Amino acid sequence: MAGKTVLILGGGWGGMALAYSLRGMLADEHRVVVIEKNDTFALCMSNLKIMTGEWNSPADARRQMSNISREGIEWVHEEAVSIDPVAREVRTDSQTLKADYLVIALGAGLDPSGVPGFAESAYNLYEAEGAHGLQQALADFDGGKIVTLISRMPYRCPAAPFEAIFLMDSLFREKGIRDRVDLSIHAPGPRPMAVAGPAVGDALLGMLADRDIAYGNHVVSSIDSASRKVLFDGDEDPFDLLVGVPPHKAPQAVTDSGLTDASGYIHVHPQTLEALTDVENLQTDYSHVYAIGDVTTVTLLNMMPLPKTGVFAESEGRVVAENIVADIAGAPASARYDGRGECPVDIGGGLAALAGGAFYASPGPRITLEPPSAQFRRDKEAFEEVLDTWFTG
Ligand SMILES: Cc1cc2nc3c(=O)[nH]c(=O)nc-3n(C[C@H](O)[C@H](O)[C@H](O)COP(=O)(O)OP(=O)(O)OC[C@H]3O[C@@H](n4cnc5c(N)ncnc54)[C@H](O)[C@@H]3O)c2cc1C
Missing domain, CATH: 3.50.50.60 (FAD/NAD(P)-binding domain)
Incomplete structure (x- = not known):
């Protein structure tokens, strides 16, 4: 089998979860390439720790992207300036990269x-x-x-x-x-x-x-x-x-690509995360083009969008990874995202509540807010530590 190239746009929370999942499952002949414009990964949930002074400076929340090459993930330190979802080609200022599988994980920018x-x-x-x-x-x-x-x-x-x-x-x-x-x-x-x-x-x-x-x-x-x-x-x-x-708002390269709809983001299939061309019928004319995380819109049964959070970006990344690996192996791509997720909500004093549940439930999301506890606060620390291991080994 000839080596395939999986091109991931964006080395944030979703993009890195996907890259590490793929690298853990794919043989070395297949390339996992991440285009990320920044040289550091920002643990942006830690802005709250910076705010309170628990962490002193922004540097405490940044991790070096160069560390990912140790894991066999190729990092292209450039900005993606245009995306062609039909040809699965991405242009930066210095080169055009061609993908067998293209995953857009460029997040939501600030305006x-x-x-x-x-x-x-x-x-x-x-x-x-x-x-x-x-x-x-x-x-x-x-x-x-x-x-x-x-x-x-x-x-x-x-x-x-x-x-x-x-x-x-x-x-x-x-x-x-x-x-x-x-x-x-x-x-x-x-x-x-x-x-x-x-x-x-x-x-x-x-x-x-x-x-x-x-x-x-x-x-x-x-x-x-x-x-x-x-x-x-x-x-x-x-x-x-x-x-x-x-x-x-979505990054400019995404808006210019024709992939966005009236929501301003890329509408994806809720379970497979394929970028859709016909949202109403959940169909796509693209082949092997996915989007995950904050750059996407998933419309829930209550007609509201799935929240833009890291836990969803991460779960979506893992589903897409499984399906790409299956497809490369010639097996059915049967992994499905179930819309479940939860996240501790810090309330100070060493306590956190827990918000989460089944966002794809019918007739609408079934979400609870568990009362605050010290354990939920420790859980929040624990998932920050998982992100840390991507860069520190
Ligand atoms: C203060 C704060 C607290 C948060 N707390 C939580 C929490 O507790 N739990 C939780 O689940 N979520 C939390 N989030 C949300 C979480 O950070 C995001 O939902 C998550 O990072 C989304 O992942 P992503 O991969 O979609 O996007 P991002 O992580 O934003 O990654 C996108 C990446 O794409 C790169 N990029 C953008 N444009 C280009 C381009 N043209 N070319 C190359 N690279 C580009 C960016 O530099 C970035 O690295 C928090 C966010 C904030 C701001």
């Missing part, structure tokens, strides 16, 4: 310019540098109003901004100044994490209320950095310190 005033006014929680700036600002904060802002839907890790605000609450309690700090969070939608259903949303609202944290159902239109106000349609909220999640 702070989508909200006028965001870049000037907010600590960007979704960038390690923003979380680092916030670490110092929180250490210096002696009282006043902190607003956390979720700009648009969808965004990565629906729980993360809520974790951030629970951790801030915990931090100020430890400092003994919580009574001098006003905490609130604004997001589009009547409840947090709408995809998880009203019960989980109400449970989270209850946890916020218990800690005297206000929740506002608002879509930001702009931020006035001079007067320090978040402006909504017909409403406004002043702040002393603003923590923000900027709008997200």
Whole structure:
């Protein structure tokens, strides 16, 4: 059998899970090639640790991409600038790479310019540098109003901004100044994490209320950095310190490829992760072209998109790996993603709740929020450690 090339675009959470799964199953004659523009892998969930000061600097959350070559994974340190899904060809600034199997795992990029005033006014929680700036600002904060802002839907890790605000609450309690700090969070939608259903949303609202944290159902239109106000349609909220999640969008190369639909992302088959050309009938004209993780849209039975989280990107990567390996061996590609996933939600004080369940359930996702425990917090540490082993061996 002639050696095949699996080309993975993006060496983030999903891309690396896929690359390691493939390398563990494929003979050496087959190439596993990752195109990743950055020379480090960011453990971006650790932005919360940077924010609280548990980790000192952004460097603590970065791992060297060059380490993956030890595992027989080829790393092309370049930016993918165009993708041809029909020819399965990807162009960078210096070369064109041809794939037998093409997997797009380019994530969702951040677009702070989508909200006028965001870049000037907010600590960007979704960038390690923003979380680092916030670490110092929180250490210096002696009282006043902190607003956390979720700009648009969808965004990565629906729980993360809520974790951030629970951790801030915990931090100020430890400092003994919580009574001098006003905490609130604004997001589009009547409840947090709408995809998880009203019960989980109400449970989270209850946890916020218990800690005297206000929740506002608002879509930001702009931020006035001079007067320090978040402006909504017909409403406004002043702040002393603003923590923000900027709008997200698919990387330009993906948008330009014709692979995206009205969602702005690549609509994929929910079980096989093949990139679709006919979403309604779950059909595709492409052959051996997949997309996983945050760059995708999967529409659930409640008509909401599957959340953009690392645990889903990782599970999807493993399913695609199994199917590629089977196909190379001439066997049926029978692995199916089941839409299950769970993730601990840090609430401070060494505790985490556990959100998760069956997102593909009928008539809609069956999701629960298990009460906080120290064990769930330890579980969160454990899955961070798994990501670490990809780079440290
Ligand atoms: C603060 C925070 C906390 C989080 N906490 C959790 C958590 O607890 N649990 C959880 O499951 N998820 C969490 N997430 C979400 C999780 O990080 C993402 O869902 C996950 O990283 C998605 O994986 P991905 O492979 O789809 O994309 P990414 O991990 O974003 O990887 C995409 C990669 O593509 C690269 N890339 C982009 N464009 C190009 C290009 N043109 N050419 C080459 N390379 C390119 C990028 O550099 C990046 O490395 C958190 C996110 C944040 C921001």
